[in-house]
Amino acid sequence: xDDLSMMKxxxxxxxxxxxxxxxxxxxxxxxxxxxxLLENSPSATLVNRNDSIAMINPAAMKLLGINNIxxxxxxxxxxxxxxxxxRKIQSRMSKIIKGKEIPVVxxxxxxxxxxxxxxxxxxxxxxxSEGPSFQVIMNDITERKLAEKELFDTRNYLQNLIDxxxxxxxxxxRENRIKVFNHAFEHLTGYASSExxxxxxxxxxxxxxxxxxxxxxxxxxxxxxxTIEIPILxxxxxxxxxxxxSAKIYDKSRKTYSTIAQGNDITERIEAxxxxxxxxxxxELALENGRIGTWEWVIDSDSFNLDSRMEKxxxxxxxxxxxxxSGFEKRIHEEDLQHLRTAMTKALTEDQPLDTxxxxxxxxxxVNYVSTKALVEKDNAGNPMKMSGVCFDITEMKLGAEKTxxxxxxxxxxxxxxxxxxxxxxxxxxxxPLRMISSFTQLLAQRYKDRLxxxxxxxxxxAVDGAARMQGLINDLLAYSRVQTRxxxxxxxxxxxxxxxxxxxxxxxxxxxxxxxxxxDLPEVFGDxxxxxxxxxxxxxxxxxxxxxxxxxxxxxKEEKEYFLFSVKDNGIGIEPQYFxxxxxxxxxxxxxxKYGGTGIGLAICKRIVNRHGGRIWVESKIGKGSVFYFTIxxxxxx
Numbered sequence: 001x002d003d004l005s006m007m008k009x010x011x012x013x014x015x016x017x018x019x020x021x022x023x024x025x026x027x028x029x030x031x032x033x034x035x036x037l038l039e040n041s042p043s044a045t046l047v048n049r050n051d052s053i054a055m056i057n058p059a060a061m062k063l064l065g066i067n068n069i070x071x072x073x074x075x076x077x078x079x080x081x082x083x084x085x086x087r088k089i090q091s092r093m094s095k096i097i098k099g100k101e102i103p104v105v106x107x108x109x110x111x112x113x114x115x116x117x118x119x120x121x122x123x124x125x126x127x128x129s130e131g132p133s134f135q136v137i138m139n140d141i142t143e144r145k146l147a148e149k150e151l152f153d154t155r156n157y158l159q160n161l162i163d164x165x166x167x168x169x170x171x172x173x174r175e176n177r178i179k180v181f182n183h184a185f186e187h188l189t190g191y192a193s194s195e196x197x198x199x200x201x202x203x204x205x206x207x208x209x210x211x212x213x214x215x216x217x218x219x220x221x222x223x224x225x226x227t228i229e230i231p232i233l234x235x236x237x238x239x240x241x242x243x244x245x246s247a248k249i250y251d252k253s254r255k256t257y258s259t260i261a262q263g264n265d266i267t268e269r270i271e272a273x274x275x276x277x278x279x280x281x282x283x284e285l286a287l288e289n290g291r292i293g294t295w296e297w298v299i300d301s302d303s304f305n306l307d308s309r310m311e312k313x314x315x316x317x318x319x320x321x322x323x324x325x326s327g328f329e330k331r332i333h334e335e336d337l338q339h340l341r342t343a344m345t346k347a348l349t350e351d352q353p354l355d356t357x358x359x360x361x362x363x364x365x366x367v368n369y370v371s372t373k374a375l376v377e378k379d380n381a382g383n384p385m386k387m388s389g390v391c392f393d394i395t396e397m398k399l400g401a402e403k404t405x406x407x408x409x410x411x412x413x414x415x416x417x418x419x420x421x422x423x424x425x426x427x428x429x430x431x432x433p434l435r436m437i438s439s440f441t442q443l444l445a446q447r448y449k450d451r452l453x454x455x456x457x458x459x460x461x462x463a464v465d466g467a468a469r470m471q472g473l474i475n476d477l478l479a480y481s482r483v484q485t486r487x488x489x490x491x492x493x494x495x496x497x498x499x500x501x502x503x504x505x506x507x508x509x510x511x512x513x514x515x516x517x518x519x520x521d522l523p524e525v526f527g528d529x530x531x532x533x534x535x536x537x538x539x540x541x542x543x544x545x546x547x548x549x550x551x552x553x554x555x556x557x558k559e560e561k562e563y564f565l566f567s568v569k570d571n572g573i574g575i576e577p578q579y580f581x582x583x584x585x586x587x588x589x590x591x592x593x594x595k596y597g598g599t600g601i602g603l604a605i606c607k608r609i610v611n612r613h614g615g616r617i618w619v620e621s622k623i624g625k626g627s628v629f630y631f632t633i634x635x636x637x638x639x
């Protein structure tokens with residue numbers, strides 16, 4: 001029995017030994033399989049036992065920048081984790097030991113070369129007779145984190161771009177809920193983004209156009225960036241017209257995720273276009289009622305365009321005008337064509353408006369008178385680009401004016417005859433009584449001079465002087481009236497001969513005043529020689545009479561394009577500016593008649609003579625420094 005008992009014990013011990021060997025072999029094989037799986041795992045994994053690396057796979061060595069496994073075995077894994085995370089790691093390990101489930105966390109490691117990488121970490125605890133160990137699985141997410149940051153920065157940039165864009169921008173989802181409402185849209189509508197985001201897009205549209213507006217939006221989304229006009233209602237109940245450009249935003253499955261739209265406030269433009277249209281309609285109505293035609297000539301392309309009224313005015317059937325300047329000129333009366341060309345050339349070269357009249361000859365030989373006015377448009381360099389103008393038919397006005405002019409001429413001729421008769425009476429019938437008064441008064445003074453006292457003698461002298469002045473006044477009035485009625489036919493007049501006659505006429509007056517009269521070279525003019533002599537004589541007499549020192553008179557001339565300009569300069573007492581026009585009016589005197597004499601008609605006669613010769617007369621003067629009288633005479637004219 002003792003032997004059997006002993007053999008049983010031995011057998012049990014052998015069995016135990018065999019079982020242990022089997023378990024150890026199984027454990028060895030499991031460890032080998034685990035090690036093989038660990039080494040071939042693509043995930044970076046290490047085993048931390050007692051704050052030492054007990055095992056590490058190639059993926060973890062590559063992540064940590066380790067070339068030799070002996071460099072890391074037995075050292076703390078904390079060496080490779082960023083110091084900012086050490087306390088968090090220790091807290092997490094404590095929680096894992098206590099059986100708490102810890103999710104995936106993000107941390108940073110420091111490689112052996114000093115590079116910092118972002119990782120995702122999963123930690124699992126296991127327990128054996130030697131205590132807890134931790135399997136740490138690490139996944140490098142550095143590139144993903146960079147991509148996320150770039151995406152975040154991009155989104156932030158785009159958000160700022162949208163928020164601060166000058167143009168109003170709005171985004172709404174598939175349910176037409178507003179998702180984005182930038183600052184420009186806030187400024188446009190008066191709504192804050194917080195007031196509209198999440199609400200229906202319909203909040204922005206007037207009630208009476210809501211259905212139409214939503215239909216336009218749905219239609220526009222069939223094509224990206226289709227432009228539509230939709231009115232919106234602001235917070236203050238104003239209606240603004242917005243030009244919308246919209247586009248669809250898709251999700252990953254290519255389904256419409258939301259819609260983005262950019263708005264442009266065109267309210268002012270629409271109102272301006274409406275006002276322009278109304279003005280245009282009013283203008284067309286005015287042109288139609290006034291029978292005014294318009295035309296435009298584009299110079300470079302020789303494009304000459306007429307409106308329908310202008311075509312009718314020129315006798316052109318609609319659609320038959322060739323739209324060129326030559327085509328326009330074909331409609332102009334041949335006698336007026338050169339005149340029109342000259343006027344257009346002058347407008348183009350001298351920077352002044354075109355304003356002229358021409359005749360249009362229709363196919364039935366009917367001649368119409370047309371008045372045209374136009375302006376020239378130039379480029380930045382000052383070159384003419386376009387001439388735009390209007391024309392209106394003045395035939396009826398012309399015929400009426402000619403009839404009126406004929407009647408006026410008849411009346412003028414009759415009036416001139418009466419004036420001539422008056423002049424005859426004034427020169428004969430009125431002067432004869434004056435001569436009698438003067439003669440008998442002087443005879444009375446001679447016969448009774450011994451019986452008259454001084455007062456009587458003075459009275460007689462006053463009567464004689466008055467009669468003489470009256471006779472001079474009548475003679476000047478007669479001369480004034482005869483400028484038009486008794487003028488001679490125009491002929492070529494040498495101004496040197498004119499000046500010679502004046503010097504002979506005034507010889508005594510020149511000698512008595514010690515005057516000096518000089519002249520430049522003077523031209524020949526076309527006019528009435530007798531009247532030009534009278535004109536020059538009156539101006540020189542003024543220079544001789546109104547002078548306190550020895551008179552100095554200088555006569556000169558200048559040739560202009562269409563006329564001769566003459567000047568008579570003196571060193572007299574001068575004229576104040578307020579009298580520059582007054583002195584050319586009849587009976588206007590600036591000084592007492594007993595001081596300088598004269599009737600106040602001389603310069604009025606000068607003006608009438610100059611007017612008859614197609615010119616004008618004026619004066620420039622300073623008190624105490626003399627005067628310069630200017631007058632012009634046309635080069636060629638008819639009386």
